[in-house]
Amino acid sequence: MGELNRVFKTFIAYLKRPDLYPELGRKILKNTVNRNNAFKGKEKTNSWAKSKAISQKEAITKLFGVDMFSFTTEYQNILNNAAQKEKKCPIKMGGPGALELIYYACEFSQAKNVIETGVAYGWSSLASLLSLEKRNGKLYSSDMPYLGQNGDQYVGYVVPENLKTNWKLFRFADKESLPKIFGENGTFDVVHYDSDKSYDGMFWAYNELYTHLRKGGVFISDDIGDNSAYQDFCEKNNIDSTIIAMDDKYVGVFVK
Template sequence: MRELKRVFTTFVAYLKRPDLYPELGRKILKNTVNRNNAFKGKEKTNFWARSKAISQRDAITKLFGVNTFSFESSYREILDYAIQREKECPIKMGGPGALELIYYACEFSQAKNVVETGVAYGWSSLASLLSLEKRNGTLYSSDMPYLGQNGDQYVGYVVPENLKRNWKLFRFADKESLPKIFVENKIFDVIHYDSDKSYNGMSWAYNELYSHLRSGGVFISDDIGDNSAYQDFCEKNHIETTIIEMDNKFVGIFIK
């Protein structure tokens, strides 16, 4: 009964937002016609990812040549603030993820323009912004409204106000947000994907994002074990990727 109520509430919320009708149509297809395709190749990719996986710290050293990790100690006060904000938040969203990986990717590339998909509390946004503020860079974020739980006001909840001047947040599905972002900026130094986890959604976004990543830029994707979209993309484009295992999930990263 609770699940039916949530679905009904979400559907009604979509109906009140004509700008989100295209995403509503895609969700209906994803959960009916394309339902089995969402997890395409999951078993194959989990075997592949597990055979290659290393730790986050080993990946940072391997890719970026960083041997001294000062992220947590350098930003202890800000991270403590963010932890407290998450505890105070009345709704549940995604956890922190690979913060050090994102931060050092931005440092390595001396990023001035970063694009991410998926925001939730804003943990990954925070990691990018802490680096970007040094160069007065900009983070462009795509994040769907939280229609099912009235959580819009809590998106980016852990990001301090002073960092938000370097942040542009687009509140649509990726297929609507990303074209708007690419109008504002065409080439990016770091890309972080953490939104639609269906095979079709990931495959579409990877191709779009990759074409806007500069040579020498860093591409990161969370939850690559949900299906084989990331593996298939890397193999198709002859990309040598590094795989990180965190909390029984896999993150993919490579330098273009």
């Protein structure tokens, strides 16, 4: 009954937001007609990822030539404060993820423009912004409103106020947010994907984001084991991706 109430509440919230009707239509199709396609190739890609996977520390050293532990030392107080804020947040969202990878991708590329999909508490946003502030760079983020949870005010909750001047948040689905972002800025130094986990959503977004990533820029995707979109994308474009094993999931990263 609780799940049914949540679905009903979310549906009603969508109906109150005409600007989100296109995403509502896509979600209905994804959960009915295209339901089986969401996990297309999952077993194949998990086998592929497992055969290639290394640790986050090894990946950062391999790709960027640095020791990731200096990140947690340098920003210990900020990270501790962010963790305390997360604990106090009444809404449960996604956890920190590969913060060091994101931060050092920005440092390696000397990023001035970063794009990410998926925000939640704002952990990945925080990692990017800590690097971007050194160069007065800009983070562009795409994140759907948390419909049915009354959680909108908590999106980006762990990001300190002083870093928000370097951040622009677009509150739509990727198919609406990304064209708006590309209209403001067409080239990015770092891409971080962590939103729609369906095969079609991921494959579409990968192609869009890759087109706007500069040569020498860094591409990162979370949760690549959910289906074969990332593997298929890399094979289509002859990309030799580094794969990181993190707990029970895989992260993909490469330099363009």
